Amino acid sequence: MEANFKQSLAWVRVSEGGNDDDPDDRGGRTSRGITQREYDAYCRMAGLPKGDVWKAADGVVDDIYHRSYWMPYGPILPPGIDYVFFDEAVNTGPHEAAIMLQVGLGFAGTDLDGHIGVITSEALSHAKPLDLIDKMSEFRIHYYKGIEIRRPVDRKFDKGWMSRVAFAQKNARTLVTEGHG
Numbered sequence: 786m787e788a789n790f791k792q793s794l795a796w797v798r799v800s801e802g803g804n805d806d807d808p809d810d811r812g813g814r815t816s817r818g819i820t821q822r823e824y825d826a827y828c829r830m831a832g833l834p835k836g837d838v839w840k841a842a843d844g845v846v847d848d849i850y851h852r853s854y855w856m857p858y859g860p861i862l863p864p865g866i867d868y869v870f871f872d873e874a875v876n877t878g879p880h881e882a883a884i885m886l887q888v889g890l891g892f893a894g895t896d897l898d899g900h901i902g903v904i905t906s907e908a909l910s911h912a913k914p915l916d917l918i919d920k921m922s923e924f925r926i927h928y929y930k931g932i933e934i935r936r937p938v939d940r941k942f943d944k945g946w947m948s949r950v951a952f953a954q955k956n957a958r959t960l961v962t963e964g965h966g
Contacts, residue, residue: 787860789960793868794850796956797875800949804839810942814838817846818875823853854879858901863914865960869921872953876946877928885928889920914961922954 801818814821816838824838827849854874859867866886874882880899887897890908909917929946 789864789867790851790855790859792960793855793859793871794847796868796953797850797872800872800952801875816841817843819846819849823849850875858883861906863909863912864962865914865918865957866909866912866921868960869918869953869957872949873921873925876949881928885921885924886917888924889917915958918954918957918961922950925950925953 798817801815804816805812806814812820816824819838819841821838824841824845825835827833827845828835831845833845855871858879859871862870870882870886873885883899883901883905884897886901886909887899887905890905890912892905892908896904926947929943929950
C-alpha cells in the first residue's frame, strides 16, 4: 500500500541508522542503509555528480529506497505486510524478501521461487495479516540464525538483526487495520 511508504521508510531508517563503514559488513560504506555502490549508480542514472554516500541528500536516499526496495510490491501488499517485506528487502534483497513472504504463506520446496506473481498473490489474498506478519518474522529469525553464506564474523550482527525483526514485527502489527487481522 503506497500510503504506508513514508511510515515504513521512517522505520527502516531507524533500523539502518546513520553512516557506517564496518569492514565486516558486506555492504561496505553505507549511509542510512544505502551503499556507496547504489549511490554511485543512482548518480550516474540521474545525471548527478558522483560523491560520497555519507553526504547524499535525504531525498536521493529516499528515492533509492522507493525505487529499489519498495517498488513494485509495496503498493500491492496489505498494510503491515508491506513494511515487513520492505524491511527485509532492504536488509537481504528483494528476492529473499519474496521468499520470506512465500514461506509465510506456506510455500515450500520448488514453490519458493522468489517471484510474486499470480500464485503468490492469490495465496496472499487468503492470508490473515497478523498471522502472516508473525510467520514472516519467524522466518527472518530462522534465516538470520542459519544463514547459509554466513561467515563467523557475521555473528557480531546477530543482536542487531534480532532487534530489527522484533522492531519490524511490532510496528507492522500497528499498520493492520481493524477487522483485517
